[in-house]
Amino acid sequence: MISTLLSQLRHGPDGDPTPRLAYGADYNPEQWPREVWEEDVRLMREAGVNIVSVGIFSWARVQPAENEWDFGWLDEIMDLLHAGGIGVDLATATASPPPWLTTAHPEILPVTASGETLWPGARQHWRPTSPVFREHALRLVRTMAERYADHPALVAWHVSNELGCHNVYDYSDDAARAFRGWLRARYTTLDALNHAWGTAFWSQRYSDWEQILPPRLAASHPNPTQQLDFKRFSSDALKDYLRAERDVLRELTPGVPVTTNFMVMGGTKGMNYADWAAEIDFVSNDHYVVPGPQDRDELSFSANLVSGISGGRPWFLMEHSTSAVNWQPVNVAKRPGDLARDSLVHVAHGADAVCFFQWRQSAAGAEKYHSAMVPHAGADSEVFRAVTGLGRTLEALAPVAGTEREPARVGIVFDWDSWWASEQDSHPTSLLDYRQEALNWYSALLALGVRADVVTPQAELDRYQVLIAPVLHVVPAPLAKELTRYVENGGHLITTYFSGVVDENDHIWLGGYPGALRDLLGIRVEEFGPLLGTDTVDVDVNGVAGGAAGSVWTDRITVTDPAVEVLAHYRSGTYADRPAVTRRTVGQGSAAYVSTRLGADGLTGLLPELLAPAGVGSELPxxxxxxxxxxxxxxxxxxxxxxxxxxxxxxxxxxxxxxxxxxxxxxxxxxxxxxxxxxxxxxxxx
Missing domain, CATH: 2.60.40.1180 (Golgi alpha-mannosidase II)
Incomplete structure (x- = not known):
């Protein structure tokens, strides 16, 4: 459906259907006097802007009281933008409830695990499972859709905003009731739930559904499967809310595509976006760079993952920043060239739209120090000149619009269940960082000039000669069977420590680690060897002078199959002289295991050896x-x-x-x- 959006954007003022990339920002005209609006449209045209998102945080302005509506200002700005040849991605305005609603209905406010209420004063102060909130929100959605269904500026609907950014985990009584309903649907019987949750431990067996609660603050570690299921439920609760808004919009405006902005970036992990993607007409994403040694690698990794979530089809970059943000400990301005490079990396990975938060930098409010296309300094500024330069660049790249990303030969598997489960409490170490491990492999491939796709386990895995599955902790039996089939058919699998250890219920695969993958890998681990703090071990990785340093984790590996080749040994530590990296040949395929965190540099030295059986190398000189x-x-x-x-x-x-x-x-x-x-x-x- 992104083609539907693009087809509307491709018609300029003269009706020329030439393809073009979308370019724009969140636009908040209600923050500014009326006399600024026409200047905004003039500057948008100068910059090459052809789409803006409007109304994202406008609920209190559109509906000042329960039975009072004020659309005059929004009508005017929609008309003004259309006259300027600028399309509108119109938000449903439900992201932040107005004071009149929270005052009348404080029962819509989220509750933390420790029982504290999250009060108004910021944003997203609503429960995803609140029937009262949903009633008022859907009334707003319906009213908006009825009013603007036929407006010529409307090119897409923008459901809420960054769903779950601040309210993904709600432990209220509403959430408890909804959680019990979700569990009934998943397990059907209490016996099945008790088995899945392992409630024989610590006398937790349930005899009535009403006894079950979210994993609220407890005297010790809450039940791990309860925690994992609550993460799954919380993502599903937001997905269900997304569907509710979407269904109203599709009913009233069936020809207008619907999206919502994901946040595939950094540590945002509460929402399983791979599971959400099928619910919207085209995928959109927000991304902000967090300064650090792998900051631009992380940008590329995230954009790559968005493409994987979107099935390789074009997607929409809904938000990123022209320069500094306002919410990091130190908010560093971008260097010359960063604005364009950051934007174009997203385009390279499939974005057919490049948009920023926001058009004009706010003069008041919590985000007044967040950069924008028009900064506090005004249009006579380096930022705005870079903005207009990017507009010209995107015009030159118009032929790219509508194309898909070409698949690579290497796939990195990214799995939300494994991310959620591997980092829970009462594990061998609290230092494990699932996303960082995946990013390290990605950075190593970039250092070698090897293209890779970041994909989910639901992707078509056979298209890849090499599959890298870092910390694939949760491996249900069907996935283990699929990975075995992949290797037996000539694929080359690479996985790591703490992989294959549990099934979908977070139950250990018994008989030794790595559990479900033990036979495929031809190895057995009786006991993990996590490392304390900054402790490291030496590993003799080929291609790395002096070897490499392993951190976070080690494994006491026993080789159980003569087809296994030991590619690297530990040279120090408790497991000195034992295998650190192994590979089992299976026909034309292979399955390799890396038992420690080597970091991007160590993996750069190891990867050529791991890629060699597949004949995969760089396409660059x-x-x-x-x-x-x-x-x-x-x-x-x-x-x-x-x-x-x-x-x-x-x-x-x-x-x-x-x-x-x-x-x-x-x-x-x-x-x-x-x-x-x-x-x-x-x-x-x-």
């Missing part, structure tokens, strides 16, 4: 490997090679032929990338 990221989109008979400079140095990339949509070449024909630069080369499809 020697001088560009590690310095340049290659991402490919394809469609309409063409391939589009995005070449992203990962460094602060000028890099030449020889041997790339084709039509340069953006970028420059030297006298020898090599693509030349300035620091933090991006080039895009069009080639005929293979």
């Amino acid at each position: 020697d001088g560009a490997r590690g310095s340049v990221e290659l991402i490919v989109r394809r469609g309409g008979g063409s391939r589009y090679l995005f070449l992203v400079n990962r460094t602060d140095e000028t890099v030449a990339v020889p041997g790339i032929t084709g039509d340069a949509l953006i970028g420059r070449t030297d006298d020898g024909g090599a693509v030349v990338l300035s620091p933090r630069d991006v080039a895009v080369v069009r080639q005929p499809a293979r």
